[in-house]
Amino acid sequence: MTIEERLRSRGLRVTDIRRDVLHLLQESDRALSQADVERALPDLADRVTLFRVLHNFEEAGLVHRVIDPQGTSRYATCAPTCSADHHHDMHAHFRCTACDGVFCVTGLEQPAAVVPKGFTVHEVRIELVGRCATCG
Template identity: 40%
Template sequence: METDFENLLRKNHLKVTQPRLSVLQIIAERDAAISQPVLEKMMGDEVDRVTLYRILKTFEEKGILHKVMDLNGTANYAICSSSCTEHEHHDEHFHFNCTNCHQVYCMNNFHLPPIQLPSGFKAGSLTLAITGICNHCNEKVQSS
């Protein structure tokens, strides 16, 4: 049977490969975005660094994943909303940076208001980050 991820790859005219499926699976299972080094560790021997880099780059170009910077300035990747298409991202939501665990979360339910730019300016992507303590870290503080 075809999985949703296989469909997603085919829809974007990408060959279905095991590493590509694994990357999607790992990212979809998390509630936070993931950085390449962490992803690399989780994939183990399944993929080398260069291949993983290419997979992430392709996914970003195809509108499957979007890049978010964490507080260390490391690129993290998160699944895109369904309105993203090739070369056109619509991830206009807040990103939450946890100052404790340094994870980045997509706040998909909070959309950014449309912004009026001065004439001559053309908006590409728009990001807005909130810094604070995430729910996982908050729970730990409260229970200890």
């Protein structure tokens, strides 16, 4: 599926900005912050526009968002089968302490959660912290 088809399939109009940003996210092996996108594609668009584009992508289920340890949002493309509602419970994230890169990890089984009486668990989020292949 081309990038344009991907955008249209989620009801988003095709524009230069959206095409370039989605392409960048697709090529990246890690989750990018808005600042990362601005650095990679300087002068492509106003920062408000970028904010809205990333926001649109997330709402449309094209990307998922993860909060990094500094509290800023990072975005990464979803698997093609992702939808906006339940794409988050399909994988965990790995964060490298050296380069601060965030990677997706699939195939992780969820541990049985033991919570106090009266608590209900709907979702288990897992973050792996360590060093990536590049940083050794």
